[in-house]
Amino acid sequence: MANEKRDKVYTFLKNNIVPVAIVLVVFLLIIPIPKALIDLSMILNISFSIIILLQVINVPRPSDFQTFPRIILLQTLFSLAINISSTKLILTGKFSHGAITGQSSMVQAFSRIVAGNNLVVGFVIFIILIVVQVLVVTKGAGRVSEVAARFSLDSMNAKNMDIDNRLAQGAISDEEAEQLKAQNRRDIDFYSNMDGSSKFVSGNVKAGIFITVVNLVGGIIIGMIQNRGTSFSIVDALNTYSKLTIGDGLTSQLPSLIISFATGLLVTGNKSDENFTDQLKKDFATDGYIYMIVGAVLIVTGIVLRTNTQYLLIPVGVLFIIVGFRLSQKNEKRKIIQQQEESQKASSQAANQNEEEGVIMLDPLSLELGYALCPLVQEKGGAELLERIKRIRGEAKYDIGINIPKIRITDRVTLEPNDYSFKIDGIEQGHATVRLGYLLCMDTGAVTTPLNGEKTKDPAFGIDAIWLPEDKRSEAEAAGYIVVDPPTIISTHITEIIRNHAAEMLDREAVAEILETVKKKNSVLVDEVLNNAKLSYGVIQGVFQNLLEEKVSIRNYVKILETMATYAAVAQNNIWILTAKVREALGLQICSQYADPKDKKLRVMRLSQDFCELINERAYNPPDGSKPYVAFHPAERRVWIESISSALAKVGQMGYMPIIICVSQVRQLVRSALEREQPGVVVLSENEIYQAGNNIQVEIVAEIAAEEEI
Numbered sequence: 001m002a003n004e005k006r007d008k009v010y011t012f013l014k015n016n017i018v019p020v021a022i023v024l025v026v027f028l029l030i031i032p033i034p035k036a037l038i039d040l041s042m043i044l045n046i047s048f049s050i051i052i053l054l055q056v057i058n059v060p061r062p063s064d065f066q067t068f069p070r071i072i073l074l075q076t077l078f079s080l081a082i083n084i085s086s087t088k089l090i091l092t093g094k095f096s097h098g099a100i101t102g103q104s105s106m107v108q109a110f111s112r113i114v115a116g117n118n119l120v121v122g123f124v125i126f127i128i129l130i131v132v133q134v135l136v137v138t139k140g141a142g143r144v145s146e147v148a149a150r151f152s153l154d155s156m157n158a159k160n161m162d163i164d165n166r167l168a169q170g171a172i173s174d175e176e177a178e179q180l181k182a183q184n185r186r187d188i189d190f191y192s193n194m195d196g197s198s199k200f201v202s203g204n205v206k207a208g209i210f211i212t213v214v215n216l217v218g219g220i221i222i223g224m225i226q227n228r229g230t231s232f233s234i235v236d237a238l239n240t241y242s243k244l245t246i247g248d249g250l251t252s253q254l255p256s257l258i259i260s261f262a263t264g265l266l267v268t269g270n271k272s273d274e275n276f277t278d279q280l281k282k283d284f285a286t287d288g289y290i291y292m293i294v295g296a297v298l299i300v301t302g303i304v305l306r307t308n309t310q311y312l313l314i315p316v317g318v319l320f321i322i323v324g325f326r327l328s329q330k331n332e333k334r335k336i337i338q339q340q341e342e343s344q345k346a347s348s349q350a351a352n353q354n355e356e357e358g359v360i361m362l363d364p365l366s367l368e369l370g371y372a373l374c375p376l377v378q379e380k381g382g383a384e385l386l387e388r389i390k391r392i393r394g395e396a397k398y399d400i401g402i403n404i405p406k407i408r409i410t411d412r413v414t415l416e417p418n419d420y421s422f423k424i425d426g427i428e429q430g431h432a433t434v435r436l437g438y439l440l441c442m443d444t445g446a447v448t449t450p451l452n453g454e455k456t457k458d459p460a461f462g463i464d465a466i467w468l469p470e471d472k473r474s475e476a477e478a479a480g481y482i483v484v485d486p487p488t489i490i491s492t493h494i495t496e497i498i499r500n501h502a503a504e505m506l507d508r509e510a511v512a513e514i515l516e517t518v519k520k521k522n523s524v525l526v527d528e529v530l531n532n533a534k535l536s537y538g539v540i541q542g543v544f545q546n547l548l549e550e551k552v553s554i555r556n557y558v559k560i561l562e563t564m565a566t567y568a569a570v571a572q573n574n575i576w577i578l579t580a581k582v583r584e585a586l587g588l589q590i591c592s593q594y595a596d597p598k599d600k601k602l603r604v605m606r607l608s609q610d611f612c613e614l615i616n617e618r619a620y621n622p623p624d625g626s627k628p629y630v631a632f633h634p635a636e637r638r639v640w641i642e643s644i645s646s647a648l649a650k651v652g653q654m655g656y657m658p659i660i661i662c663v664s665q666v667r668q669l670v671r672s673a674l675e676r677e678q679p680g681v682v683v684l685s686e687n688e689i690y691q692a693g694n695n696i697q698v699e700i701v702a703e704i705a706a707e708e709e710i
Contacts, residue, residue, distance in 0.1 A: 022074065032092075033085050035104045041082045042106040042251045048075060049255035053262040062266050063183070063190040075259055076203070083211050083252040090244050091218055107247035126246050129253060130209060159184050212249040288331060291324030362426040364405035364505065367494065372417035372436060376487055377409050385409075388491035392498070400502050400548065401555035402510055407494070422494055424504060430497045432459035434486040438467045441481035449479045460493040503545040511541045518557050529561050533568035540564065542575035543582055550671070550682075552583070552590055559585055576628060576668055580685070584664070587691025594659055594682055601697045603654075604684065605647050607662040607670065608705035611640070615666045615673065629672045639706050644678060647704045656701060659684060 033041075052071060059065045086104055163180045295317040302313030367389075369377070376385040386409075393404045415421060422430040433456075434440070441451070442458050442465040453466030468476050476483050484492070498505070519526040529535050543564060544554050554560060563585040564578050571577040583590060595602045614636065621628045632640060648658050658678070662670050664685035671683045689698055 022077075032088055035089060038082065038085050038089060038104045039106045041078075041085070042104070045075075045079055045082055045255045046251075046258075048078075049258040049262075053258050053265075056262040056266045059266075063187045065266060066186065066190060068263075068266060069190070072259060072263065075255070079252055079255055080207060083207075083248070086248045086251070087211055087214065090248060104248075104251075106251050107244055110247040110250040112243075112247075126249055129250070129257070132257075211252070212245055285327055286331070288324040288327030288329075291320045291327060293324075295320030295322075295324060363408045363423070364425060365407040365498075366423045366426075367407055367409045367490075368412040368415060368421045368423070369409065370415040370417040370419045371411055371413065373420055373434065373486070374411050375436065376490070384487040385490060388487050389494070392491055392495050396495070396498055396502075398555070399553060400499065401514075401553050401557070402502060402506055402544075402548075403513065404498060405505065420490055422497055424497075424501055429501060430459065430493055432489070432493060434489050435467055436486055437470060438486075439470055439473055439476065440465050440484050440486075440489050441468050441476045442484070443480075444482055447480040451476060451479055451481070459489065460496045499551060503548040506541060506544055506548060508537050508541060511537050511544065514544075514554075514557055515540075518561060522558060525558065525561055525565070528565045529568075533565045535564060535568055535573070539573050539575055539578070543578050546575060546579040547582065547586075552586065552593075556586060556589065574625065580664060580668065583667075583685070584687045584691050587688040588693065588695055590684065590688055591692040591696040594657060594684075595696050599697070600695065601699050602659065602684075602689070603651075603656045603699045603701045604659045604661040605651060605702040605704050606700050607660055607666075608703060610706060611643070611704060612663050612666050615669050619666070619669050627672060628669060630669050632673075640673065641677060643704050643706055644674065644681075647702045648678065648681070650702050654701060658682065660704065661686060661689065661698070661700075664688075 052068075052075070056065065056068075086107060089104060090107075160181060163177050163184075298313045298317030298320065302310035302317065305313070389407055389409075393407070396402070396404045412421070416433065418433050418435055420432060420434065421428050440456070440458060441453065442463045443450075444463060451466065451468065451472075453468045456465050456467060457463065458465050466481075470485075473483055515526050515530075529540070540561075543560070547554050547560075560582050563582045567578060567581045571581070591602055615630050618630045618632055618636070619628055620631045651658055658680060659682045660670060660674075661684050664687040667683055667685040667688075674681050674683065689696065
């Protein structure tokens with residue numbers, strides 16, 4: 001029977017611990033309690049405040065501690081109840097043998113620790129603690145709570161709208177969206193409640209100060225009245241009640257200070273999933289060199305200051321250096337392990353993806369490096385090549401008019417240490433050797449004093465060059481060499497390869513992106529091209545590719561598409577006719593590309609009328625719509641090659657670019673006849689030059705004519 005009653009009482013207290021505790025706290029405010037219970041309550045108050053502080057440190061997100069605002073209210077009421085009960089005990093105590101009997105042991109202990117035998121020191125320390133709590137901790141926590149509550153409320157609609165957008169796009173599921181909205185509501189409720197709860201903390205501090213003053217003034221008055229006519233003087237009353245006041249104030253303000261500090265920690269926390277301890281470890285363990293520098297500074301300071309400070313500064317400095325060194329080693333190991341894990345994870349994901357897809361996709365563009373060149377793309381080496389490659393993609397988009405795919409950079413053990421290989425769709429398009437620590441010095445004809453070095457050729461243009469150490473840069477520049485470093489060599493080579501193979505990189509998806517870009521500003525034009533002119537993506541792609549093959553930028557999308565739409569009916573989907581018309585529309589752009597920038601003159605070789613007629617007669621247009629070409633007889637081909645070679649040699653001696661002008665009917669045929677033997681020759685039509693107008697002046701520097709009868 002007794003056990004059943006005990007179990008019922010235990011179950012009742014277990015299920016109603018919070019209401020019972022609140023009722024007891026309320027009674028503490030009114031009913032006088034003995035000093036033993038006051039001491040126990042003070043111990044519990046300090047313990048609870050420390051528990052709350054540790055819980056705040058360990059909680060990842062502030063809003064996860066949802067009960068904190070209510071706990072502050074309960075702890076504040078409990079602290080005030082203890083303070084009031086202690087005040088009653090102090091003021092009702094009786095003076096005996098120079099002391100007030102029946103006082104709290106906790107109050108007396110705190111008064112002895114802080115004040116000792118010096119009352120002034122005790123009051124100064126007590127006042128400093130109060131000022132720190134009021135002006136620094138409590139005020140700062142309250143301000144942060146106000147700002148956090150305001151910004152959380154202001155951003156609520158934007159956050160919910162963002163969640164709805166992500167849900168509509170399919171980025172998150174309905175369950176995830178509901179969880180995010182619920183978290184958003186919890187954050188708003190929490191910070192709103194904290195804004196009000198912080199007022200309880202500041203109010204508790206102010207009430208504690210008021211009670212402390214009452215203790216001191218009331219104690220002195222009561223002591224003088226009750227002990228009138230005895231040896232208990234005003235000095236004795238001041239000394240006795242002051243010590244008890246200090247002890248009582250500290251026992252009440254210490255938990256309040258801890259709670260204020262916990263409040264500040266909580267409201268200043270971010271919304272990370274890591275607790276405060278883990279965040280500190282991450283933030284202060286990222287760089288061991290910081291601790292090594294601090295240790296060195298302490299050692300130097302100890303040596304300079306002397307006066308026995310070195311006995312502390314130097315050992316502490318050595319300790320910091322040891323900690324920093326070990327931390328650096330640990331970080332290096334962690335980075336290596338992380339890189340290995342990421343590499344394994346990437347390989348695993350790639351393998352899984354390939355298994356799921358059933359095929360292995362080739363990288364559109366890839367750069368493979370020998371292991372000696374890896375520092376060019378590593379952060380420790382400055383990652384110069386990475387920055388150059390980023391610029392390559394941006395400049396190519398501006399100059400050529402197409403989006404260049406991302407270039408995947410990998411190290412390849414099968415390559416020589418100083419070699420690199422650039423591939424397009426898995427096929428090598430460029431391979432060369434560079435030497436780190438050396439400069440490539442090119443001789444473009446301006447060298448006055450040749451220098452001794454390892455002979456080589458520039459991989460991008462095939463110019464004769466030599467390798468020289470980096471410390472001979474000024475000497476090489478003074479001698480007239482063009483000096484470039486390894487990152488520039490590789491990036492320039494890649495740029496030229498991309499320009500030469502831009503047509504291969506323009507696929508249907510790229511054409512769709514171009515049309516989508518134009519559609520945003522000129523939807524009528526895109527509609528005319530696709531629906532009225534009935535031009536397919538393949539035809540548009542073919543015209544763009546023809547232009548890119550001859551290094552003509554396609555950035556002027558609007559003019560190109562307008563011309564294609566205009567001549568679509570005439571061309572009947574013949575990409576060669578459309579290309580010719582587009583080139584004529586871009587006449588000024590093309591001619592300006594090859595004209596001398598100083599005098600705007602275009603110095604050209606003119607193709608004779610006989611050759612134009614012969615080429616037109618020997619033209620062959622494949623029925624499948626592929627590129628037309630010239631079907632020379634063997635004797636005619638020999639004469640053609642000799643005539644072209646003679647004219648090119650003459651122009652080369654003059655130092656001019658090899659440019660041929662001919663009638664528009666045979667321009668593409670002339671280009672086809674030259675692209676294998678003389679790929680660097682530019683072929684322009686008379687119509688293209690005519691479209692350039694007076695902006696370009698043409699100067700005939702040579703004529704291509706047969707030296708013997710064909």
